[in-house]
Amino acid sequence: MDDKERKIVIFSGGTGGHIYPGIAIAKKLKNLGVKVLWIGTRKGLEATVVPAEKIEIKFINFSGVRGKGIRKYLMLPFTLFRAIWQSIKIISDFKPNLAISMGGYIAIPNGIVSIIFRIPIVIHEQNIIYGLSNSMLKIFAHSVILGFPKKKISEKEIYMGNPIRPSIKIKKISENIEDNKINILVFGGSLGAKKLNKVVPEAIAIVQKNNKDRYVQVIHQTGSTYDIAVEEYSKYDIKVTLKNFIENMNEAYNWADIIICRAGAITLSEIMKVGIPAIVVPYPFAADNHQYLNAKFLEDNGALVMIEDNSLSPDVISKYLENIIGNNELRVSLSRNIQSFSKNNADEDIANYLANIIDK
Incomplete structure (x- = not known):
């Protein structure tokens, strides 16, 4: 497949724990010639930090409901339908080859749309336990990249680590203070x-x-x-x-x-x-x-x-x-x-893995 045709959509929002690993992966994907589009919300951290990294971003209106009271739960069918409709417009215009869920509530409507359009989904889960959104999407996922090691890994899972700041360098282990x-x-x-x-x-x-x-x-x-x-x-x-x-x-x-x-x-x-x-x-x-x-x-x-x-x-x-x-x-x-659990080139390894999925 021609490099110009390779497109990946990333959906992530809310906290830095979801967003910063996604940014690291997006930057490596761009270095490989992959066109990247991020879908987030205007109220989340992603609205400022993603454009600052020169990554294209589009917005939908959606927010989490956990701990937000009964009114949020009652409104969920309506807010979810609206978010799905907005996501349909963005994803149908972009036409990605692959979708990446980094977690957070924003992944739910975008994941649903990806499933509807039969776009393969790869999940990146940062913690040892799945968050709510990724837990729902993993049933439909092509594969799951684990950011954190765990004892038992399923056939669909692969431990590749969490991308971290490139400024962080390996420190030599010292036997004495x-x-x-x-x-x-x-x-x-x-x-x-x-x-x-x-x-x-x-x-x-x-x-x-x-x-x-x-x-x-x-x-x-x-x-x-x-x-x-x-x-x-x-x-x-x-x-x-x-x-x-x-x-x-x-x-x-x-x-x-x-x-x-x-x-x-x-x-x-x-x-x-x-x-x-x-x-x-x-x-x-x-x-x-x-x-x-x-x-x-x-x-x-x-x-x-x-x-x-x-x-x-x-x-x-x-x-x-x-x-x-x-x-x-x-x-x-x-x-x-x-x-011994470190994955020192997680961002690069994950980007190569994702690009290879498209190229197959």
Whole structure:
């Protein structure tokens, strides 16, 4: 098939966890000469970040209903019909060879239209458990690309990983913490985590008190609750750099000896690449408890330490920190085990896989 005829439509919206992997794949597809069209909503993050990457985008009107009240559920047949009609117009004009669902509520009407038009659908699921939209579409899918490893993989599934920022580089595993310094990186995703901001400072203070021969340093991404972190750290004599948002995560990873963070799929995929020992606190209100399930799989494989949110306390965090700091064998084991799950060229591998489906 001529390169000029190769067209792929991507539907994704809502959160960065769905959108940013899709952008990475779209850019690689464009490099292969594939024409890409994104379908999203004007109210989602995709409305700004997708055009900024010079990816063509069209919009339909649709929104999720989970947790939005009974009125949203009652209106669903009407809003879904409208979204399907809008999607029919866009997809029939574009005439794609292949459709990619990155998940999110936007995938439902576009998936239905793809099925009607007999356009093959490939799903990319970022987490260890399917989200609602991808769970519905996987029955009709040509194949499912898994962004996260899991124990049992069906015939239709293939583990290719989550595309992550190209700026993130592999970090060499070190058997020792150099110069008696302990560099601890704390972050709760792009928006931070209020509970980590409140609990971690005291935990660091305990570690510092019990390890006087070590020089403890902290970089802490606070997100929107910056003032809470400032107040908590002010109670202790800790060498800390507080940031609302860390622009250069590769630099932060290179600096860090240990990470404390949440358990989003993209965060964990980045840690798989850099191989830094991590203490992970799953966000308890994540849809379908996917953060816990992500972290639990890796913990069961000796790849990280997990603390459940309801068990989070300064004493618990400090205990695990000191265990990692004082045990070189454990630290190296955590690094090697989590790096063993890394798919370092996920964006390129996925793009090639999709292009090959069209070319067959």
